[in-house]
Amino acid sequence: xxxxxxxxxxxxxxxxxxxxxxxxxxxxxxxxxxxxxxxxxxxxxxxxxxxxxxxxxxxxxxxxxxxxxxxxxxxxxxxxxxxxxxxxxxxxxxxxxxxxxxxxxxxxxxxxxxxxxxxxxxxxxxxxxxxxxxxxxxxxxxxxxxxxxxxxxxxxxxxxxxxxxxxxxxxxxxxxxxxxxxxxxxxxxxxxxxxxxxxxxxxxxxxxxxxxxxxxxxxxxxxxxxxxxxxxxxxxxxxxxxxxxxxxxxxxxxxxxxxxxxxxxxxxxxxxxxxxxxxxxxxxxxxxxxxxxxxxxxxxxxxxxxxxxxxxxxxxxxxxxxxxxxxxxxxxxxx
Numbered sequence: 001x002x003x004x005x006x007x008x009x010x011x012x013x014x015x016x017x018x019x020x021x022x023x024x025x026x027x028x029x030x031x032x033x034x035x036x037x038x039x040x041x042x043x044x045x046x047x048x049x050x051x052x053x054x055x056x057x058x059x060x061x062x063x064x065x066x067x068x069x070x071x072x073x074x075x076x077x078x079x080x081x082x083x084x085x086x087x088x089x090x091x092x093x094x095x096x097x098x099x100x101x102x103x104x105x106x107x108x109x110x111x112x113x114x115x116x117x118x119x120x121x122x123x124x125x126x127x128x129x130x131x132x133x134x135x136x137x138x139x140x141x142x143x144x145x146x147x148x149x150x151x152x153x154x155x156x157x158x159x160x161x162x163x164x165x166x167x168x169x170x171x172x173x174x175x176x177x178x179x180x181x182x183x184x185x186x187x188x189x190x191x192x193x194x195x196x197x198x199x200x201x202x203x204x205x206x207x208x209x210x211x212x213x214x215x216x217x218x219x220x221x222x223x224x225x226x227x228x229x230x231x232x233x234x235x236x237x238x239x240x241x242x243x244x245x246x247x248x249x250x251x252x253x254x255x256x257x258x259x260x261x262x263x264x265x266x267x268x269x270x271x272x273x274x275x276x277x278x279x280x281x282x283x284x285x286x287x288x289x290x291x292x293x294x295x296x297x298x299x300x301x302x303x304x305x306x307x308x309x310x311x312x313x314x315x316x317x318x319x320x321x322x323x324x325x326x327x328x329x330x331x332x333x334x335x
Contacts, residue, residue: 003232004077006030006062006110007084009042011188012125012179014049015225016081021054023229028075031084032061036091036098037189044332045186062106072113079232082110082124085155088190089129089294092152103155104162111166119172121235123228126160126176126258128217128299129153137266138302141178141250141258150294160258167254173236174255177228180262180301184221184321185328192269193218193322196276196284197329205285208269212288215266215298220316220324227261230310250305262301263314275318279326 003020007013008029017027029049033042049055060067062084086092086102107124114122131139133147148154156178163174183193199206236255243253250258277283291297306312316324329335 001078002026002028002075004028004030004071004075004080004082006080006082007125008049008057009033009046010083011045011186012182012221012224012228013083014045014186015221016083016228017049017055019225019229021052024054026054026056028056028058028077030058030060030062030071033059036086036088041186041189062109063101065105065109068109068113069116072117076117078120080110080114080119080122081228081232082107082122085125087152087188089150089152090292091190092150093293096151099151099155103152104158107159107162111162111172114172115166115170121232122163122172122174123232124159124163124174124176125156126178127153127156128178128180128260128262128301129296130157130160130178131299132296137298137300138264139260139300140302141260141305142248145249149296152294164252164254164256167236167252167256171238171255174257175231175234175236176258177231177261178258178301179224180217180219180260180299182219182221182224184325187221187325193272193276193325194329196273197280197326200276200280200282200284201329201335203285205287206273207287207289208273209289209295210291210297212268212270213297214269214295215300216269216272217262217264217266217299217301218272218318218321219261219263219301219314220321223263223314223316224261227306227310227312230312231259231306234309259306259309260301260303261306261312262299262303264301264303266298266300267318272318272322275322276326279323
């Protein structure tokens with residue numbers, strides 16, 4: 001079986017690629033390796049992948065329509081795991097066009113490639129950010145997600161809508177995964193766990209939004225990868241008895257599904273920082289500030305549907321996960 005993993009130089013994509021190859025699959029990894037954050041980190045993630053004979057790397061931009069069409073023509077993928085995107089809530093305020101290019105045009109190019117080459121299953125990354133102004137917790141996939149508070153979130157909601165239209169029109173099985181605050185070794189430098197670790201070690205002050213009164217459903221990277229790989233084997237099918245009135249937004253008469261993928265136990269931001277302080281043996285210098293544009297107060301995943309479909313259940317607790325992140329950071333950056 002031949003599997004395309006987009007975002008293969010990324011935090012999640014590199015780990016998914018490893019997992020799939022360990023299971024014996026051939027992986028074609030796509031990434032444009034842009035400079036949104038430190039390219040050397042992306043290259044370090046890629047290096048061991050490139051040494052594996054089951055891995056083929058394609059340096060291609062998702063938004064390049066001709067290149068993407070050629071990619072699908074050349075390889076004839078069985079499954080596509082589409083994780084590449086322009087990430088980051090705050091960056092979407094400063095550079096919105098990057099999100100249109102990667103998350104909208106790029107996603108459409110993936111859908112077109114899957115449609116024309118008759119891919120058996122498209123699994124793609126959505127985000128917990130789609131829940132926006134929702135206050136009822138835990139967040140469930142049956143909830144409305146019509147009020148995003150960032151352009152990034154709006155593009156991810158758009159990805160789900162675009163996928164549904166292709167599932168309906170072309171019988172393309174698609175599954176969207178709403179990720180909840182993924183952290184761990186090899187993580188993204190623009191995310192709070194990495195930023196806090198780096199700044200505390202360097203003796204810099206960390207900014208704490210909403211004066212620390214925030215909650216996140218922190219989910220360890222290995223648990224996320226396990227969920228992705230399992231759901232790739234659960235291919236949605238048509239449900240002729242489904243109706244808008246009786247069904248949920250996460251299912252359809254088309255071969256279409258959406259799931260939350262998270263730990264299912266939100267952690268107060270201050271408690272998360274305390275775990276990093278404990279693992280580092282250093283107390284952070286703290287600057288408490290107001291809620292920032294695009295932020296949400298709390299994320300909390302109801303993963304019941306995903307568990308029922310795959311048996312997926314996160315195993316790594318906060319203390320273990322934070323220690324692994326800190327140990328990796330110290331080793332990788334020699335501090």
